[in-house]
Amino acid sequence: MNKILTVSKILPRGFSTAKSCYAVCYPKPDYGPMEVQRSELMNGIRVAAAKPGGSYMAACTIMFQAGSRYEIDDQIGANHFLRATASCTGCAYTAYAKNRHLQQQGASLTCSSDRQTISFTLRCPPTCYPDLKYYLLDAATRCCFAPWEIDDRKTLIKEDLQRIPPEQRVMDLLQQAMWAGPLSNSIFCVEERIDAMTDDALNCFVKTNFRTDVCTVASIGVPFEETLKLAEKIESRRERPSPRCEMISCARGGFEFHDLGRCSDTWIALGITGCGTCDISTLIKYSIIAAACGVGNVSMGQHAMDNTPQPPLGMMVGADPYTEYRAFNISYSNTGIFGLLAKAHAGLASSVAVAAAEFLANVGDLTFKQIDIGKKRLIMNMTLNEDNCILSSESLALQLANNVHLDNCGISIGLIDSTSNDDICCLAKKIAAMSPCMAVAVVGDVGAVPHDRFLVCGT
Known part of the structure; x- marks a missing residue:
């Protein structure tokens, strides 16, 4: 759940340490040097698409520099709720329709966050991407935060607090001990804040921090033109917003x-x-x-x-x-x-x-x-x-x-x-x-x- 920003995260594809997502019965594809195309929209959204050789699955990520360090006042714990509500109903699709169709197509939609970033990633067969990309857009930028769905997720979030592994808990506490300021904000919502979280607080956090100048869209195995079209649908306005004020830790x-x-x-x-x-x-x-x-x-x-x-x-x-x-x-x-x-x-x-x-x-x-x-x-x-x-x-x-x-x-x-x-x-x-x-x-x-x-x- 906590995505640590080490050098192995910022370096390119091929530099990860997680377990392989391929089944044993498939031969391992031969990845050569990636062909990466990059661009930047007038509103500040940065786009990149990599074309690896022999990829069985494609992935597309919408990432915002909007981690828990940007939570203030009644927004404390918003990132934990955003992770929990990523699969909820959006403006275009219900939660049931999204989850059912994704499973039928062998795809998945994940949300992860840390103190710096929050990422929404669609993983699917390359041929299914044109139909499933709208689910990614719906989850990342058009979530409704219906009050009844937020109430349903509160029980899940309380259970999350009981399931935190000791190793992850000590790393979370270390950063609270390390910093005085926004970086001391936990990636988990404290129990005292769970019942007080509202749809207004989540909408306010999203409106304030899901900005085009801190948004990046990247894909693996998806054509650059398709990735660029998805980025253009995030925000129709072309002007870049004014710089965001950030508190120092x-x-x-x-x-x-x-x-x-x-x-x-x-x-x-x-x-x-x-x-x-x-x-x-x-x-x-x-x-x-x-x-x-x-x-x-x-x-x-x-x-x-x-x-x-x-x-x-x-x-x-x-x-x-x-x-x-x-x-x-x-x-x-x-x-x-x-x-x-x-x-x-x-x-x-x-x-x-x-x-x-x-x-x-x-x-x-x-x-x-x-x-x-x-x-x-x-x-x-x-x-x-x-x-x-x-x-x-x-x-x-x-x-x-x-x-x-x-x-x-x-x-x-x-x-x-x-x-x-x-x-x-x-x-x-x-x-x-x-x-x-x-x-x-x-x-x-x-x-x-x-x-x-x-x-x-x-x-």
């Missing part, structure tokens, strides 16, 4: 927690100020450092215990198979978060938190060999499962939003390989110097984890 280095009770498994997240997607060269450096630290486990079998942690973070696990460490990098338009995420049993939570804080304080000691390994990991992760058309379409939309042109894997790999190890080491030392200002979030046995001040003193 400031890093505060706070401490947030969610107690799951004594002796429960505990997740600890530590973060410092990172880089935004507006600076692609620096974003790549942050991503290389995260990959060099270790971004996950290497799968060795079919079971959770068959994973080998990536060094050097993996070396801190020791003999405990239940303890995990990994680095992450989250980016928004103008800023971001770089940090570490750790999981452990309650008995080891204190030592694991201290070890993670010490590693963050010494991340500047990465060697050239570890950085080179990080580059290889990043390239490998970004080239896995290149046939996921939904992520590819959203990736292209993010490129448009950030004025980045990376049409094929060769360009992106070249940028990674050409990044100087000396520059990466300098940035790693800068990250280490900022560790005393880190933010901390804990989910689990809160009493077993030292307060952030003690963690900072320990480093």
